[in-house]
Amino acid sequence: MITLAYYPGCTLYTKGKNLDIAARKSAELLGVELKELESWNCCGAIYSPVTDDIASQVAPIRNLIEAQKISRKLVTLCAACYNVLKRANRNLFLPENYQYRKRLLNYLEESYDGSTETIHYLEMLRDIVGFENLKTHVQKHLTSLRVAAYYGCLMVRPSEELMFDNPDNPTVMEEMFLALGASPVNYAFKTECCGGYIVVNQPEVAKRCAQTILENIANAGAECIATTCPLCQYSLDNQQKVMSKEYKLPVFYFTQLLALSIGISPELLNFDNHYIDPKPLLKEKGLLL
Amino acid sequence: MLPNLRSNEELLKEIENLSGQRIIDCYQCGECTAGCPVAFAMEPVPNQAIRLLQLGYIDEVLKSSGIWLCASCNVCGERCPRGVDYGKIADALRTINLRNNNYPLVLEKIDKEFINQAPQQAFIAAFRKLTT
Ligand code: SF4
Numbered sequence A: 001m002i003t004l005a006y007y008p009g010c011t012l013y014t015k016g017k018n019l020d021i022a023a024r025k026s027a028e029l030l031g032v033e034l035k036e037l038e039s040w041n042c043c044g045a046i047y048s049p050v051t052d053d054i055a056s057q058v059a060p061i062r063n064l065i066e067a068q069k070i071s072r073k074l075v076t077l078c079a080a081c082y083n084v085l086k087r088a089n090r091n092l093f094l095p096e097n098y099q100y101r102k103r104l105l106n107y108l109e110e111s112y113d114g115s116t117e118t119i120h121y122l123e124m125l126r127d128i129v130g131f132e133n134l135k136t137h138v139q140k141h142l143t144s145l146r147v148a149a150y151y152g153c154l155m156v157r158p159s160e161e162l163m164f165d166n167p168d169n170p171t172v173m174e175e176m177f178l179a180l181g182a183s184p185v186n187y188a189f190k191t192e193c194c195g196g197y198i199v200v201n202q203p204e205v206a207k208r209c210a211q212t213i214l215e216n217i218a219n220a221g222a223e224c225i226a227t228t229c230p231l232c233q234y235s236l237d238n239q240q241k242v243m244s245k246e247y248k249l250p251v252f253y254f255t256q257l258l259a260l261s262i263g264i265s266p267e268l269l270n271f272d273n274h275y276i277d278p279k280p281l282l283k284e285k286g287l288l289l
Numbered sequence B: 001m002l003p004n005l006r007s008n009e010e011l012l013k014e015i016e017n018l019s020g021q022r023i024i025d026c027y028q029c030g031e032c033t034a035g036c037p038v039a040f041a042m043e044p045v046p047n048q049a050i051r052l053l054q055l056g057y058i059d060e061v062l063k064s065s066g067i068w069l070c071a072s073c074n075v076c077g078e079r080c081p082r083g084v085d086y087g088k089i090a091d092a093l094r095t096i097n098l099r100n101n102n103y104p105l106v107l108e109k110i111d112k113e114f115i116n117q118a119p120q121q122a123f124i125a126a127f128r129k130l131t132t
């Protein structure tokens, strides 16, 4: 068992709990203890690139300091947390930001040298658990499940700062699905923006962003979608309610499908808590009784 | 109130400082706008906004609705062949507005049912980008 620091972020205890619960249970089965930071605060949900905005960087850096008490790597699940924490650390410790760094670190109770490495859960699966090893844990092969792995913006861009995967054609989630026996589909808009936070004041614009993606996914022949972010999940799932066309595409968190496949009880995975009911599809595939 | 007592040059400098971008570097290829997921609703669209800034129409861009529509998806900056990041410029333009107490989000107008369903993350991000 290896122990890694874990940061759930503001949404994962409530509206994003389907992402969180499945991830914790799966990690445990795969030999990783995810130890939640003892004291954490919201990362701010969106990175501020404004060059004199020091206040917005205090929260993410505090979390990175807290993580040091557990491990050098900090695991995140929400794409937005990943983006904010990783960029905050990287940009603060650029050599040219010396003055800025000094000012910011002055606000904090503890000293920090930038050594916490933020990783995404998918990177943990690839680099620490290993996809070959993951295969040996599969109880229910997701055979013939045609899933669209949807990344959105925050996992992959800016690529120079995140260095997560190819910014236009990331494949790590597809690799995970292949290990679970599923059939990920190829489609064009896997890193197209779902509309993100503009759904709050421009719902019509956000709806069109989500619809463009759903249309693309439906045309590619996918039966369901997997996301890494509560806001992407909301945009693609709940907004199907207000669309002129019926897509009937269930939108999972990638961790729900992972957990189901490695034998975690479906009762723990909240398949009732979706707008588009995923149970008929899972039953059809023999993944659910 | 927008800081219209300041000269255009001062404002342009401030936009460049806050965004860390050089406005003059843009050669108007349109790549940013082509990839922008919300360009269909934006006025002006990213490359037009930059052109207006280059020509000195700073106030027009500062007061435009387009700067508030940017979803911060980072496509424009990722793909610009000249190393210009319009998303950061939009953030600088918003920041100047926010610091003058100008912002578009009216909290009372947010739908109650939406509040119950949408993830917290959406509100935190929107409040940061669209309010003070
Ligand atoms: S992609 Fe870059 S160079 Fe081309 S119009 Fe946009 S900002 Fe200008």
Ligand code: SF4
Residues within 6 Å of the ligand: B032, B035, B036, B037, B038, B039, B046, B069, B070, B071, B072, B073, B074, B075, B076, B077, B086, B087, B090
């Ligand atoms: S960051 Fe903003 S302006 Fe740039 S492509 Fe995305 S939504 Fe459009």
